[in-house]
Amino acid sequence: MTESADTEPAETTVPNESQSTLWPISLGGYQVDIAMFLQAVGIGWFILFGWISNGVVGVSIGLVIAITAVVARPVIVVAVAHAGLLILLPDLTTLTAIIELGLFELSLLVLLLSKYLVDTPVVLLTAGFGLVFITSTVAVLVWAGQLAASFTLVCLIVILSYGIHRYERVSLGLITDETDTTDHGASQFK
Amino acid sequence: MQPTRRTWTAAAIGVTLAVFAPIVGSVVPAVGAALVLGWLVALQSVAVDRFRTTVDSTTISVEPSVTGAQVDTDIPVLLTVERPPAAAETTLTVSLSMPAAARSVPKKDRQVTLAVGETRATTSILLSVPIASRISFSEPIWELVDSHTAFTDSFDRGPTPTVTFEAQTLRNLHVGRGGSELSAFGQHPTDKTGDGLTPTELRQYIGGEPADRIDWKATARLSDAYVREFQTESDRELTLIIDHRSQMGAGSTDNSMLAYVREVALTLVGTAETEGDPLRLITVGDDGLTKTVDATRQPSGYAQIREQLLSLEPTPAGPPSSSVDLKHPDTTRRLAQQLTGDNSAFATKLRQFTATAPSYTQRIESDPLYGAVDYLQATTTATGLTIILTTDTNRPWLRETVQAAERGGNSVLVFLTPQVLFDAGELSDIDRAYSRYYDFEQFRTELEEFGPVVAYEVGPGDRLARLLSARRKDTASRRTASGGVQ
Numbered sequence: 001m002t003e004s005a006d007t008e009p010a011e012t013t014v015p016n017e018s019q020s021t022l023w024p025i026s027l028g029g030y031q032v033d034i035a036m037f038l039q040a041v042g043i044g045w046f047i048l049f050g051w052i053s054n055g056v057v058g059v060s061i062g063l064v065i066a067i068t069a070v071v072a073r074p075v076i077v078v079a080v081a082h083a084g085l086l087i088l089l090p091d092l093t094t095l096t097a098i099i100e101l102g103l104f105e106l107s108l109l110v111l112l113l114s115k116y117l118v119d120t121p122v123v124l125l126t127a128g129f130g131l132v133f134i135t136s137t138v139a140v141l142v143w144a145g146q147l148a149a150s151f152t153l154v155c156l157i158v159i160l161s162y163g164i165h166r167y168e169r170v171s172l173g174l175i176t177d178e179t180d181t182t183d184h185g186a187s188q189f190k
Numbered sequence: 191m192q193p194t195r196r197t198w199t200a201a202a203i204g205v206t207l208a209v210f211a212p213i214v215g216s217v218v219p220a221v222g223a224a225l226v227l228g229w230l231v232a233l234q235s236v237a238v239d240r241f242r243t244t245v246d247s248t249t250i251s252v253e254p255s256v257t258g259a260q261v262d263t264d265i266p267v268l269l270t271v272e273r274p275p276a277a278a279e280t281t282l283t284v285s286l287s288m289p290a291a292a293r294s295v296p297k298k299d300r301q302v303t304l305a306v307g308e309t310r311a312t313t314s315i316l317l318s319v320p321i322a323s324r325i326s327f328s329e330p331i332w333e334l335v336d337s338h339t340a341f342t343d344s345f346d347r348g349p350t351p352t353v354t355f356e357a358q359t360l361r362n363l364h365v366g367r368g369g370s371e372l373s374a375f376g377q378h379p380t381d382k383t384g385d386g387l388t389p390t391e392l393r394q395y396i397g398g399e400p401a402d403r404i405d406w407k408a409t410a411r412l413s414d415a416y417v418r419e420f421q422t423e424s425d426r427e428l429t430l431i432i433d434h435r436s437q438m439g440a441g442s443t444d445n446s447m448l449a450y451v452r453e454v455a456l457t458l459v460g461t462a463e464t465e466g467d468p469l470r471l472i473t474v475g476d477d478g479l480t481k482t483v484d485a486t487r488q489p490s491g492y493a494q495i496r497e498q499l500l501s502l503e504p505t506p507a508g509p510p511s512s513s514v515d516l517k518h519p520d521t522t523r524r525l526a527q528q529l530t531g532d533n534s535a536f537a538t539k540l541r542q543f544t545a546t547a548p549s550y551t552q553r554i555e556s557d558p559l560y561g562a563v564d565y566l567q568a569t570t571t572a573t574g575l576t577i578i579l580t581t582d583t584n585r586p587w588l589r590e591t592v593q594a595a596e597r598g599g600n601s602v603l604v605f606l607t608p609q610v611l612f613d614a615g616e617l618s619d620i621d622r623a624y625s626r627y628y629d630f631e632q633f634r635t636e637l638e639e640f641g642p643v644v645a646y647e648v649g650p651g652d653r654l655a656r657l658l659s660a661r662r663k664d665t666a667s668r669r670t671a672s673g674g675v676q
Contacts, residue, residue, distance in 0.1 A: 075200040075226055082207060082222030086214055105221060112229060121236045122338070129228030137220050146212040150220055154208050157227045161234060165191045168238040172245050174345050 035114045042111035043069050046081065049104060053088045061088060074112040081108055105134075133157070191238070197340045200230055230340070237336035240279045241343055248273040250284055250330055250348040254317065258354040258493045264316040265353060269330070271302050272310045281305050281335040284348075286315065287328035293318045306337045319355045324500055326352045354497045356456055364651030365454060365605070368631055392416045427485055427574035428462050429470040430455055430495070431562045432502065436476055437583045439504030440612040441650075447607040448504055450648050451579040454605050455499050458577060463492045471495045472566060474558045475505035479565060557584070560591045567598070577603045579648075585633055596641050604637055604645040606630075611649040611657070620660045627657060 043066040050058030061084040069077045085104060089097050109130065113123050133153060141149035169175050193201065204226035211220035248271065255266045271284045285301035288294060295315050302311040319325060329346040336342075392408050395415035405418040432455055438448040462469040469492065471483040483495050529537045559580060566576065576595045580588065588606075595602045610626040630647070637645040647654075 073196075075203055075229070078222055078226055079203045079207060082219050085218045085222075086216055089218065101218070101221070105225065108222075108225065112225065119236070119337070121239070122232050125232030125235055126229045129231050130225045131228075133224035133228045134221050137224050138217065141217055141220070146215060146217070146220070149217070150208040150211045150223070153220060153224055153227070154205060157204075157231060160231055164231070164234050164238055168191050168241060168343070171238070171242050172343075172345065 038110050038114040039069060042107045042114070045103075045107040049100070049107070050084075050088060053100060058088055069111060074114065078108050078112055081111075191234070191241075191341055191343045193234075193341055194335075194339055197230060197233070200226060204230065233336070233338055233340040237280075237338075237341040240277075240336055241334050244273060244277045244280045244282060244334060245332070245347070247277040248282065252286060252327055252330065252349045252351050254351055254353045256493075257352065257490075258356065258496050261322055261355045262318060262320055263355075264318050266314050267317045267327075268312060268314050269300070269302060270310070270312045271304060273304065275309055278304070278307050278309050279337050281337075283333040283335075285331040285333070286313075287331060287346075288317075289319070289325040289327060291319050291321060291323050291325050293320065317353065319353075322355055322500070324352060324354045324497065326350050352497075354493075354500050356496065356500060364654055365646050365648050367634070367646055392418050427468045427470065427570075427572055428458070429472065429485075429566055429570075429574060429576045430458060431472045431474065431559070431566070431576065431578045431580075432499065433474050433559055433578075433580035434480070434502045434504055435474065435558065436504050436507035437581055438607075440581070440609065445650060446504070447581050447612055447649075448502060450607055450650070451605060452499050452502060454648055455579055456496060459492055459495055459499070463489070469495060470566075470570075471498060472562045473498065473502060474562045476507060476558065477505065478558050478561055480505065482565075485570075557587045557591065559584075560587060560594060563591050563595045567594070573599050575601045575603060577605070579605045581607045581609060582630055582633055583609055589633075589637065592637050592643055592645075593640055596643055599642075601642040602640075602644070604643065605648045606634060606645060607648050611653050620657070620664055623657055624661045627654075 043062075046065045046069075047059055047062035050060070050062030052058070054061070065077065065081045065084055068080045072080075081104075085101070089100060089104075109127065113126060133156070136156065137149045137153045140152045144152075204223045207219040207223035207226065211217060211223070250272075251268070251270045253268045253270070255268075259265050267286070269284065269286050271282065273282070281303065283301055283303040285297060288300065300313065300315050302313045304311050327350050329350055330348040331346055332344065332348075334343045392405065393416065395404055395409075395417050399417065403417045405416050408416040408418065432451060434448055438446065438451065440447050441449070459469060461467075466487055468485040468487045470485040471481070472479060473481040481498055483491065483498060486492065486495075525540070529541050559578070563576070563578075578592065578595065582588065592602055592604055608627060608630040610623055610630060634645045634647060637643055
């Protein structure tokens with residue numbers, strides 16, 4: 001065989017900004033990773049929140065969430081935390097419960113985005129989309145019930161995601177004009 | 191745009207939370223679902239924006255080191271991917287697709303990957319093709335992954351360079367005269383002396399000549415002033431006129447008349463390039479000129495001519511021409527005059543054949559090959575060497591074409607493919623085949639009587655050798671038989 005290849009190493013001119021370890025903060029003379037710091041704050045808040053709302057049972061649930069946050073990815077933590085929240089806040093009809101829910105979600109958002117904090121567009125868009133989706137879900141819940149709220153949320157996400165996908169195809173020029181412009185050889189007889 | 195497995199997992203968690211909400215009768219899981227799914231939509235939006243930036247500002251080049259080469263030659267092809275730092279927020283992998291005819295190269299060797307933050311990468315592969323062809327690379331394949339490994343996309347985009355691979359030689363190619371093989375052609379010294387590079391002779395110095403022409407070594411040796419003469423060299427403009435009308439498709443696909451003519455033409459291009467001679471190309475199809483390349487001595491010009499030659503195919507046949515062979519138009523015209531007033535059946539029949547005589551001039555001028563010579567003489571004033579590569583199918587017209595080509599002192603080289611060597615089954619009747627070959631040979635020598643014209647036969651050497659050998663055996667056996675009777 002005669003084929004061969006010679007690959008040069010790629011040139012790097014920009015640091016990988018998505019790695020938050022490049023963005024440490026200083027605490028008492030120690031360099032602490034911002035992601036780790038935010039994760040610790042989020043976990044601490046869960047345990048505190050559990051203690052305030054449900055005593056020992058609440059602390060236990062907070063510990064389970066904390067352990068999950070250490071061993072699993074943020075999106076798993078969000079799912080587990082909401083399961084725990086069902087036990088911590090069974091009744092959301094009072095204003096206090098709704099405020100507690102807001103504080104809980106804020107800490108979850110911090111935990112979810114702890115790995116992406118330096119990626120400003122992702123953080124801002126997540127906050128924006130999250131707010132819009134939560135608001136619309138609650139609105140539909142009040143207007144048409146729980147089942148309709150869940151269904152509307154999923155449909156909204158699917159339609160939006162597909163729209164973004166189609167926008168990407170068009171903006172990258174990957175959509176070809178499907179209009180049939182061939183003359184099937186007619187030009188040969190002109 | 192495709193989500194990765196991680197993204198599907200996250201989406202599944204979000205949907206599960208949304209489904210869980212009405213089951214437990216609480217808004218809490220739905221809020222969690224909104225948060226997770228909102229995060230995914232945010233990642234998707236950011237990925238789209240970064241993909242677009244990457245695609246808009248990344249440049250990809252695929253550069254073969256040459257545009258033409260012989261088959262089985264390794265050609266380095268350089269793939270370079272470059273993007274500005276602002277577009278370096280995605281992982282980009284670009285793979286080069288190998289043409290179907292090329293020898294395979296492992297995928298990992300023909301792709302480059304730019305990780306997040308990387309701006310430039312190159313790779314080089316060796317391209318090799320085992321058959322004569324003109325190959326084009328497909329568009330390079332892009333694979334984009336966003337910085338969070340949440341979404342990917344893949345598509346084809348980029349340059350598609352073409353490389354022409356020429357056959358080494360045709361098997362059984364015969365170029366010669368009267369059945370004898372021609373060993374080589376292409377060198378053309380001028381037989382004149384003067385300034386040049388190749389030394390020829392010494393002569394005595396003549397008063398008044400520049401002193402720097404004196405050969406001091408010879409002068410010292412011979413005790414008189416001597417000058418060394420050099421052979422002068424000149425640039426001769428060559429014009430290749432290639433016939434690729436439907437009739438040139440005779441023979442099998444790989445060994446058609448056109449294939450043999452193409453092989454000779456490629457050799458001539460190589461010789462012209464080596465000698466640095468300006469070369470012009472005119473190709474002729476059934477409907478007239480199909481391609482012209484102005485006289486060039488640039489490597490790119492020779493390459494362009496090679497590419498044109500390799501891409502030639504026989505053109506579709508036009509309407510059938512008259513079957514009357516107007517070998518001697520003047521005689522035909524005289525005959526038509528003699529038949530005037532004769533109303534016999536024989537004269538009437540003959541008159542039908544001569545009916546085409548008045549339109550002869552118009553017909554010869556409408557012949558595409560004649561038109562090519564006409565075009566050449568209309569567009570150039572310099573004398574040079576005109577090389578016509580065609581077949582002997584239309585002999586009267588070819589005769590006129592060669593005569594027209596040698597007007598104005600032009601030298602003419604004609605390469606003819608004898609029809610008899612390409613007709614299937616013709617060699618089964620040796621007498622008939624030899625008779626046709628003999629006719630061809632007479633026609634070829636007739637062409638050489640038109641002044642500075644040299645005509646060669648081009649065709650399959652094995653068929654010609656078989657024809658001549660069978661004829662010799664046949665003649666010998668007849669002699670033996672007639673000797674036995676006596």
